[in-house]
Amino acid sequence: MKLNIALLAGDGIGPEVIAQAVKVVDVIAKKYNHDITWTSALTGACAIDACGEPYPDSTHEVCMAADAVLFGAIGHPKYDNDPKATVRPEQGLLKMRKKLGLFANVRPTFTFPSLIDNSPLKRERIEGTDLIILRELTGGIYFGEKGRKDNGDTAFDTCTYTRAEVQRLAKMGFEIAMTRGKKLCCVDKANVMETSRLWRETVQDMEKDYPEVTVSYEFVDAVAMRLVQWPNSYDVLITENLFGDILTDEASVISGSMGLMPSASKGVHTSLYEPIHGSYPQATGLDIANPLATVLSAAMMFEDAFGLQAEADAIRAVVNKSLAEGIVTEDLAGKNKAYKTSEVGDWLAKNI
Amino acid sequence: MKLNIALLAGDGIGPEVIAQAVKVVDVIAKKYNHDITWTSALTGACAIDACGEPYPDSTHEVCMAADAVLFGAIGHPKYDNDPKATVRPEQGLLKMRKKLGLFANVRPTFTFPSLIDNSPLKRERIEGTDLIILRELTGGIYFGEKGRKDNGDTAFDTCTYTRAEVQRLAKMGFEIAMTRGKKLCCVDKANVMETSRLWRETVQDMEKDYPEVTVSYEFVDAVAMRLVQWPNSYDVLITENLFGDILTDEASVISGSMGLMPSASKGVHTSLYEPIHGSYPQATGLDIANPLATVLSAAMMFEDAFGLQAEADAIRAVVNKSLAEGIVTEDLAGKNKAYKTSEVGDWLAKNI
Ligand SMILES: CC(C)[C@H](C(=O)O)[C@@H](O)C(=O)O
Ligand SMILES: CC(C)[C@H](C(=O)O)[C@@H](O)C(=O)O
DSSP: OEEEEEEEEESTTHHHHHHHHHHHHHHHHHHHTOEEEEEEOOOTHHHHHHHSOSSOHHHHHHHHHSSEEEEEEOOOGGGTTOTTOSSOHHHHHHHHHHHTTOOEEEEEEEOOGGGGGGSSBOHHHHTTOEEEEEEEOSSGGGTSOEEEEGGGTEEEEEEEEEHHHHHHHHHHHHHHHHTTTOEEEEEEOTTTOHHHHHHHHHHHHHGGGOTTSEEEEEEHHHHHHHHHHOGGGOSEEEEOHHHHHHHHHHHHTTTSOGGGOEEEEEOSSOEEEEESSOOOGGGTTSSOSOOHHHHHHHHHIIIIISOOHHHHHHHHHHHHHHHHTTOOOHHHHTTSOOOOHHHHHHHHHHHO | OEEEEEEEEESTTHHHHHHHHHHHHHHHHHHHTOEEEEEEOOOTHHHHHHHSOSSOHHHHHHHHHSSEEEEEEOOOGGGTTOTTOSSOHHHHHHHHHHHHTOOEEEEEEEOOGGGGGGSSBOHHHHTTOEEEEEEEOSSGGGTSOEEEEGGGTEEEEEEEEEHHHHHHHHHHHHHHHHTTTOEEEEEEOTTTOHHHHHHHHHHHHHGGGOTTSEEEEEEHHHHHHHHHHOGGGOSEEEEOHHHHHHHHHHHHTTTSOGGGOEEEEEOSSOEEEEESSOOOGGGTTSSOSOOHHHHHHHHHIIIIITOOHHHHHHHHHHHHHHHHTTOOOHHHHTTSOOOOHHHHHHHHHHHO
């Protein structure tokens, strides 16, 4: 297969972890006879530095032309804690999501048996956890009208959703649930928010089309509790953008393996794969960041974007092997030898 | 002292847990020579049933005339899962908060050494946790303009904050921090929301007035993570209404003692004390609900609203004694004998 992948390494440790995923994917391509074209482009703080714009048009063109996007991480401390900064790396992320139509962020949370004791949660609470949070990514308060009034003394943000936006996300949620535990939880705040009442109403109307799926409706505050009490009671959760932002980050703690968690953002024009962790600026250039989440994001890309299951399985198998043999970075090494980011990548490439 | 307390028992287990707090407070009043007038009033589902209105004017008058309000819980399943219901118990809660000007919800989270192993989190993660979340309670998306457009196919909610609203809440946060660990964390989403940028800006401007307080600014998604990773790294957190709703519920899981956690809502006209748990409809009338959170809310009332420290300490002491001696309801009894709600109340009243 000819595969055209856009490579957005981003800031901080982004380039280092992306480099390992590239090593792995190149070996997979050779083994399974694919012809990969990598096209790199700038996004985030590095793009601001280069051209004053965190998601330049040239980068957008690269993404639009690609079969999928592999993304590292963005963000740089020099843009933090400055509420008045006019250009921020995060704006690039939001612009990218919007322009690529990436309306669904898929975040699996599962446990790695060998790492389960790294979790802050007790083993008996998390064993068997295998849930997916599906976060709406191009609507809600992120993209609604916002601004100031009264000489800057009043600020406002608007959260807006249309029925069609909810339907499109919920449809994906029902379909994912059908391939798994057949349970769907709609997370909202329908006791307070009108947009949540639209969400709930819309999902209720769709229930009849998926008679095999058991649907529940829970308030976001209750889910924030149950996620850390009994995460293994969930299967698929669907929710709006801001709730999804909070809950996916909360859920990332469950497995104790944050450095291993991949994610996908699916959309109208293309799809994008990225580790859930951030740009970890303090570790930039130190060759210590864990590349496995990015490598597993590449596995998701083979499975979801290209429909290439054997390739995805091969990547996951070698990752599991590295975990079993302790070829891991310092975040997972405990008292054992810690390998460098690049050493882990080399080992994976050699052991596929 | 002459103390005039409004008693809003509410729905579900509300009346049962409130009854135990009344027993305890009456004994305290006798012992310390206070003259208490209890005035009961309806709120929640029971008020809708009685007069079609979840927070009737007559109830509001009772609260306005009182020195403090002791509140049970509200909510009834017959009003759940009906996004089109026009009168809901929760509306009463919101109306009450707004009309009483209860702009600050104070939620302490601490661990009880004897119960620490009930937590889903590991002991070493939570030992020493002693944090307070201060949630803004009368602004934000809860009270902004909301509605539908396009024949109901588009819904919107508006989040609004004024500088004065932020200042008032932040001032309370700084002052609480000064009496404790002198650390304040402002929780926002300033990388996305304009209201959050106003929050951050306002708190930054106030820093100079509290040079002893160390202030940090964290995004709500990051806090949702760290709260369950290292809750003992926090002291005082301040945040807006919706973030506070989610984070206080998440935090309630930490201690493993949800049935014991009190809260206060402070305001312009009066203050209100209530357990953090809900109306637990399934347990209504079974005499099994844990009354300790309500009893400890009464302790907070003595301390905060009346400035009566010895009375508050006496209540807390007898609660600790009941825990130490295992005079507890089924949620805490483990394999030991479970006492009834009313038995726990009787025991507390007798042992003060
Ligand atoms: C950086 C920020 C704008 C972003 C978001 O809130 O969506 C991030 O937290 C995420 O979840 O990808
Ligand atoms: C019932 C609901 C409206 C309420 C809220 O969201 O404020 C509740 O969750 C709370 O925290 O007291």
